[in-house]
Amino acid sequence: KPQEKPEDSGKVTITKTFDFAGEEVKVTKEVDSNSKEAKSFLKQQEKLQSAAPASLPTVSGVKRPSGMSSLLGKIGAKKQKMSTLEKSKLDWENFKEEEGIVEELAIHNRGKDGYIERKAFLERVDHRQFEIERDIRLSRMKP
DSSP, X not given: OOXXXXXXXXXXXXXXXXXXXXXXXXXXXXXXXXXXXXXXXXXXXHHHHHHSOOOOBOTTSOBOOOHHHHHHHHHHXXXXXOOHHHXXXXXXHHHHHHHTOHHHHHHXXXXXXXXXXXXXXXXXXXXXXXXXXXXXXXXXXXX
């Protein structure tokens, strides 16, 4: 079940429970209280609270869930399934936080050794080479 913990800083902590390979995985995410995700989460929580009807007490004073509402409660309590890719991404994010390498990875990827930077450089070189070759071809056609 998702849970919320409102804080003074305007952040909402969302905890969701997923089913992955037969075991329960809890994902905790902190988002801004004004974000779309936080608003939809709060609406969902309100819906769940208003949808849970109070059952009537029996003769002995013990509350028993009625047959239909108990079945609906069990159906609604199913956990969402998590794919292998989502689980791997979650594990990688947790590893980066535990090892404290988030900033180091960001700095490394921004530098000259970063994959994106190398691809952008090669693309610029290729485009420049194409323009030079095009200008040579056009200059040979005119005379």
